[in-house]
Amino acid sequence: MTGRLDIVGLGPGGPEHRTPAATAAVEQAEVVIGYGPYVEQCADLLRSDQEIVRGAIGEEAQRADEALHRAGAGARVALVSSGDAGVHGMAARTLARAAALSEDERPQIEVVPGVTAALAAGALLGAPLGDDFAALSLSDLHVAWDVVERRLTAVAAAGLALALYNPRSRTRTWQLERVLEVLREHRDADTPVAVVTDAARPGEHVARATLATLDPETVTMRSLLVVAGVSGRVAGPWLVAERGAGVPA
Amino acid sequence: MTGRLDIVGLGPGGPEHRTPAATAAVEQAEVVIGYGPYVEQCADLLRSDQEIVRGAIGEEAQRADEALHRAGAGARVALVSSGDAGVHGMAARTLARAAALSEDERPQIEVVPGVTAALAAGALLGAPLGDDFAALSLSDLHVAWDVVERRLTAVAAAGLALALYNPRSRTRTWQLERVLEVLREHRDADTPVAVVTDAARPGEHVARATLATLDPETVTMRSLLVVAGVSGRVAGPWLVAERGAGVPA
Numbered sequence: 001m002t003g004r005l006d007i008v009g010l011g012p013g014g015p016e017h018r019t020p021a022a023t024a025a026v027e028q029a030e031v032v033i034g035y036g037p038y039v040e041q042c043a044d045l046l047r048s049d050q051e052i053v054r055g056a057i058g059e060e061a062q063r064a065d066e067a068l069h070r071a072g073a074g075a076r077v078a079l080v081s082s083g084d085a086g087v088h089g090m091a092a093r094t095l096a097r098a099a100a101l102s103e104d105e106r107p108q109i110e111v112v113p114g115v116t117a118a119l120a121a122g123a124l125l126g127a128p129l130g131d132d133f134a135a136l137s138l139s140d141l142h143v144a145w146d147v148v149e150r151r152l153t154a155v156a157a158a159g160l161a162l163a164l165y166n167p168r169s170r171t172r173t174w175q176l177e178r179v180l181e182v183l184r185e186h187r188d189a190d191t192p193v194a195v196v197t198d199a200a201r202p203g204e205h206v207a208r209a210t211l212a213t214l215d216p217e218t219v220t221m222r223s224l225l226v227v228a229g230v231s232g233r234v235a236g237p238w239l240v241a242e243r244g245a246g247v248p249a
Numbered sequence: 250m251t252g253r254l255d256i257v258g259l260g261p262g263g264p265e266h267r268t269p270a271a272t273a274a275v276e277q278a279e280v281v282i283g284y285g286p287y288v289e290q291c292a293d294l295l296r297s298d299q300e301i302v303r304g305a306i307g308e309e310a311q312r313a314d315e316a317l318h319r320a321g322a323g324a325r326v327a328l329v330s331s332g333d334a335g336v337h338g339m340a341a342r343t344l345a346r347a348a349a350l351s352e353d354e355r356p357q358i359e360v361v362p363g364v365t366a367a368l369a370a371g372a373l374l375g376a377p378l379g380d381d382f383a384a385l386s387l388s389d390l391h392v393a394w395d396v397v398e399r400r401l402t403a404v405a406a407a408g409l410a411l412a413l414y415n416p417r418s419r420t421r422t423w424q425l426e427r428v429l430e431v432l433r434e435h436r437d438a439d440t441p442v443a444v445v446t447d448a449a450r451p452g453e454h455v456a457r458a459t460l461a462t463l464d465p466e467t468v469t470m471r472s473l474l475v476v477a478g479v480s481g482r483v484a485g486p487w488l489v490a491e492r493g494a495g496v497p498a
Contacts, residue, residue: 009368011268019364021265084364086371092379092489099485106485113372115268115333115362119258122335123360130341132400134383134409142493151381151407158403160383236348236355240341244391 002107005071005098007091009084009114010041013200017115018042025112029078033067034090035060038080064094071107084116088137088165118163121196121224124206126238128194131231131245133161138168138175145175149182156186161229161241169221176216183227184211192228192239195219208239251356254320254347256340258333258363259290262449266364267291274361278327282316283339284309287329313343320356333365337386337414367412370445370473373455375487377443380480380494382410387417387424387474394424398431405435410478410490418470425465432476433460441477441488444468457488 006025011017026032026045033039036054039046046052055063067079081089091111098106122129134155140148155162168176183191189212197205197220207218211227219225232241255274260266275281275294282288285303288295295301304312316328330338340360347355371378383404389397404411417425432440438461446454446469456467460476468474481490 009372012362016270016273017268017362019260019266019268024265084368084371086368086376086378087382088379088492091372092376092491095375095487095489096484096491096494099487099489111372111376113261113266113364113368115364116368119333119335119362119365122333123258123340123362126344127335127340127360129335129384130337132383132385133336134381134404135378136381137492139492142491151409154403154407155383155409158400160400160404235345238344238348240344240348242341242345242391243337243386243388245345 003071003074003076004108005067005077005079006110006112007085007094008078008080008112009086009089009116010038010080010082011115011200012083012117012120013041015044017120017200019112019114021112022114026078026080028076030075031070031077032080033063033077034080038082041082042080060090060093064090064097067094068098068101068107072101072105084114086111086113087116087135117165117199117224120199121163121226124196124199125194125226126235126240128226128228128232128239128241129161129163131161131229131241131243133163133229135163135165137165138179139166139172140175149178152179152182153186156183159230161232162227164225164227166221167223167225168216168219176219180211180214180216187211192232192234194226194239195223196226197223199224252320252323252325253357254316254326254328255359255361256334256343257327257329257361258335258338258365259287259329259331260364260449261332261366261369262290264293266369266449268361268363270361271363275327275329277325279324280319280326281329282312282326283329284312287331290331291329309339309342313339313346316343317347317350317356321350321354333363335360335362336365336384366414366448366473369448370412370475373445373448374443374475375484375489377475377477377481377488377490378410378412380410380478380490380492382412382478384412384414386414387428388415388421389424398427401428401431402435405432408479410481411476413474413476415470416472416474417465417468425468429460429463429465436460441481441483443475443488444472445475446472448473
């Protein structure tokens with residue numbers, strides 16, 4: 001007997017940006033597994049007849065294995081992530097481990113997409129991702145820093161807008177300083193940037209600046225950093241990127 | 250008297266991937282404006298007491314102005330896009346035009362994010378966007394082709410996964426051939442690619458190939474083209490990109 005695993009993106013915050021497909025996957029699950037704060041993000045859906053497994057940070061591999069094991073044993077399981085599980089969430093890691101199972105052990109799996117942080121932050125700011133953009137993580141936990149820096153250099157030099165995930169943590173602080181140096185080498189000092197913290201959550205906060213004026217101390221592990229592309233500009237109260245602006249026709 | 254304009258991303262297809270915030274914005278609108286097929290995408294929400302304005306392709310500026318004018322005159326207006334209105338949708342253009350209005354003429358405006366095509370396609374395929382990625386449009390309607398090609402070259406050379414919007418149309422056909430040439434110059438011939446057509450809509454279709462084997466004829470104006478990054482690989486039935494795979498540690 002094999003069950004089913006839904007790998008669910010809950011969206012950026014409250015239920016208003018959570019899709020009906022994500023809501024249904026959590027409601028129909030017998031077992032809901034996730035990093036503690038992500039489980040809390042769908043607390044409005046949880047029932048006493050469901051088994052709830054709240055994991056800790058750093059235990060992602062164990063959570064993926066537990067979700068696969070429980071679903072493989074016949075349970076209907078929802079593995080929940082904030083935002084979109086396929087963008088710096090649990091989906092890739094979990095599917096890679098699922099692929100290593102025999103077809104007998106492998107449950108039916110579906111990935112349920114969600115509104116990722118870049119889209120929530122973009123909507124708050126206006127439309128800074130309206131032209132081409134890149135979504136990069138600044139974490140050097142799984143890749144060497146020079147890989148992070150090489151990718152950042154390439155997209156900055158190409159003039160794309162940037163949505164930068166995991167820009168800073170308590171222990172990763174010098175990296176953001178270096179990121180700003182790299183960006184200033186390749187983009188104008190007056191390039192608009194924005195720090196969006198807790199987008200679509202209680203305490204939501206937006207700080208606007210430029211590459212020259214950004215204070216790294218305003219950036220936390222709950223922030224997303226948006227850097228305007230060459231077509232991005234301040235327009236009234238918004239940041240907008242109209243395709244074709246700022247580049248030769 | 251000024252009204253209110255919601256610029257709404259309806260998600261990729263049916264109601265299961267449309268957020269409650271998007272649904273509420275359409276339901277509460279007195280006037281719903283959009284390109285015809287996008288208005289149809291929220292037909293389940295429309296009522297006879299609402300005014301519905303179905304626009305044609307190529308009339309985006311007129312739609313933006315009509316939405317702003319009606320909201321500025323006091324109506325509650327929803328301007329609807331497929332996917333996320335801030336990603337190759339109506340948000341940037343509309344906000345840029347709104348910014349040119351005097352504050353008296355300018356209605357209250359909110360952008361409601363949605364699940365963009367890249368996320369819907371990624372979830373169908375597994376998690377090909379689980380590591381860093383870029384979302385580019387291949388249209389040369391508003392930017393010169395050499396800009397498209399320069400950006401593509403930069404992100405391909407950097408090894409990012411790619412979500413390529415507007416990959417081909419009835420009149421734009423040679424461009425995709427050239428895109429594949431550029432990609433083959435900078436990435437391995439066996440790099441996995443996927444053509445996702447009508448993601449999360451009736452007729453949804455996924456075609457998997459490699460850079461060497463992709464048939465451009467399988468790509469339509471309703472397709473999104475996903476190209477794996479250096480960390481992307483085929484794993485069981487899925488495409489996955491685990492951060493740290495395929496790059497020096």
